[in-house]
Amino acid sequence: MKTIELKHVNKVFGSGIGRVQALKDINFTADSGELSLVLGPSGSGKSTFLTIAGGLQRPTSGVVKIGGIDVSALSPKESDQLRLNQVGFVLQNYDLLPYLTVKEQFQLVKRVSEQTISRQELKQLLNDLGIAQLVNQYPSQLSGGQMQRVAIARALYQKPAIVLADEPTAALDSQRVKVVGQLLADLAHQRGETVIVVTHDERLRQFADHVYQIIDGQMTGEH
Numbered sequence: 342m343k344t345i346e347l348k349h350v351n352k353v354f355g356s357g358i359g360r361v362q363a364l365k366d367i368n369f370t371a372d373s374g375e376l377s378l379v380l381g382p383s384g385s386g387k388s389t390f391l392t393i394a395g396g397l398q399r400p401t402s403g404v405v406k407i408g409g410i411d412v413s414a415l416s417p418k419e420s421d422q423l424r425l426n427q428v429g430f431v432l433q434n435y436d437l438l439p440y441l442t443v444k445e446q447f448q449l450v451k452r453v454s455e456q457t458i459s460r461q462e463l464k465q466l467l468n469d470l471g472i473a474q475l476v477n478q479y480p481s482q483l484s485g486g487q488m489q490r491v492a493i494a495r496a497l498y499q500k501p502a503i504v505l506a507d508e509p510t511a512a513l514d515s516q517r518v519k520v521v522g523q524l525l526a527d528l529a530h531q532r533g534e535t536v537i538v539v540t541h542d543e544r545l546r547q548f549a550d551h552v553y554q555i556i557d558g559q560m561t562g563e564h
């Protein structure tokens with residue numbers, strides 16, 4: 342099933358001399374059970390593409406469908422609900438709450454989400470990511486790579502059907518990149534989730550079912 346669909350999507354920021362067209366006529370689909378990788382340099386429109394694909398911001402023109410539903414037809418409350426229950430975001434700035442410990446970040450997710458993975462699955466996930474010993478730490482006590490892995494675990498904790506990850510390996514060494522790449526591939530291949538990763542990290546290429554390039558807001562497919 343096509344779980345994410347963008348048709349003729351454009352995004353323009355600003356006007357006049359400050360006008361930036363961040364996305365140019367993007368046509369893209371992602372299916373469940375597959376990992377799609379969008380590769381592009383800094384400033385090419387990756388974060389804009391991902392946040393629009395997940396309904397976090399609206400396109401200037403064009404259609405975005407999540408699970409077959411046209412996001413523009415939803416009220417703000419309905420689109421919040423859709424995101425909360427279907428989409429797990431791993432954002433570029435990690436988006437961790439500074440005044441909550443790692444464990445409390447997960448407890449907060451549990452309070453607002455319809456479903457989460459089991460306690461046992463969480464334990465396994467934290468072990469796989471090598472962050473099980475950090476549960477009582479605050480974000481300020483973590484390294485960039487540790488924050489990145491906590492943000493990944495938190496997105497997966499809410500058992501989303503769709504996982505959207507923005508530069509999820511930027512702060513990781515090669516060994517951790519393999520772990521995270523394999524984890525994201527397993528989510529797609531074993532759990533049938535839709536996984537989209539935007540990155541400049543070529544090391545993730547080997548885990549992807551589809552690879553796209555984005556340059557100056559224009560997307561092309563490699564295969």
Ligand code: ADP
Nearest residue numbers: 354361363381382383384385386387388389390
């Ligand atoms: P990437 O994630 O590939 O680095 P972005 O999607 O963040 O690229 O940005 C693409 C272009 O859009 C850049 O030129 C950036 O400056 C611009 N841009 C992104 N977000 C905004 C915004 N909120 N306001 C103005 N310009 C923006």
Ligand code: MG
Nearest residue numbers: 387388389433
């Ligand atoms: Mg970005």
